[in-house]
Amino acid sequence: MEERSVLKYLIALFVIALDQWTKWLIVKNMEIGESIEIINGFLYITSHRNKGAAWGILQNQMVFFYVITIIVVVAIIYYMQKYAKQNAMLGVALSLMLGGAIGNFIDRLFRKEVVDFIHTYIFGYNFPIFNIADSSLTIGVILLFIYFLFFEEKKQKE
Numbered sequence: 001m002e003e004r005s006v007l008k009y010l011i012a013l014f015v016i017a018l019d020q021w022t023k024w025l026i027v028k029n030m031e032i033g034e035s036i037e038i039i040n041g042f043l044y045i046t047s048h049r050n051k052g053a054a055w056g057i058l059q060n061q062m063v064f065f066y067v068i069t070i071i072v073v074v075a076i077i078y079y080m081q082k083y084a085k086q087n088a089m090l091g092v093a094l095s096l097m098l099g100g101a102i103g104n105f106i107d108r109l110f111r112k113e114v115v116d117f118i119h120t121y122i123f124g125y126n127f128p129i130f131n132i133a134d135s136s137l138t139i140g141v142i143l144l145f146i147y148f149l150f151f152e153e154k155k156q157k158e
């Protein structure tokens, strides 16, 4: 395996380690519902659990989440092996998504729920409390979106 593709897996591993370490700290040091103010009115650390997906949809549908996550992980690894060698941004995007998906998968497997703690009031709206894995997934999705925008544009030019 070229050293570059190993690097992509190292990014995913780093995301998983950071995600699981932060979740462990929250579970170990905070009661559920406890909140620590970081930036008044904007950023708090609030210990929260979610048995569903984004915005708490599909509560307790663990089997569904296992199936979806395994499909997502297999698809990401397939595309990483097949395409990510050509483009660093695509590789990073896929690595971030892989790390995020596995991070939440570990929670769903062992805790039957996901630990959330990043509590922000984005644009004044009480955004759902999330975690490092969600952030990594979302950044990966955004980078993937930018890549396809750029890539599609480039193809049309050729």
Ligand SMILES: CCC[C@@H]1OC(=O)[C@@H](C)C[C@H](C)CCCCC(=O)CCC[C@@H](CC)/C=C\C=C(/COC)CC[C@@H](O)[C@@H](O)C[C@H](O)CNC1=O
Pocket: 050, 052, 053, 054, 055, 056, 064, 065, 068, 069, 072, 100, 101, 104, 105, 114, 115, 116, 128, 129, 130, 131, 133, 134, 135, 137, 138, 141
């Ligand atoms: C981030 C994807 C959610 C994550 O998906 C995962 O695990 C994947 C790998 C497996 C899911 C079963 C399948 C994805 C369903 C798609 C979905 O849900 C639409 C997502 C839109 C998304 C743009 C990509 C917006 C943003 C979300 C949020 C903010 O993220 C910064 C809110 C996070 C809080 O509701 C928090 O409680 C969630 C909890 O941590 C469990 N997390 C999950 O289910």
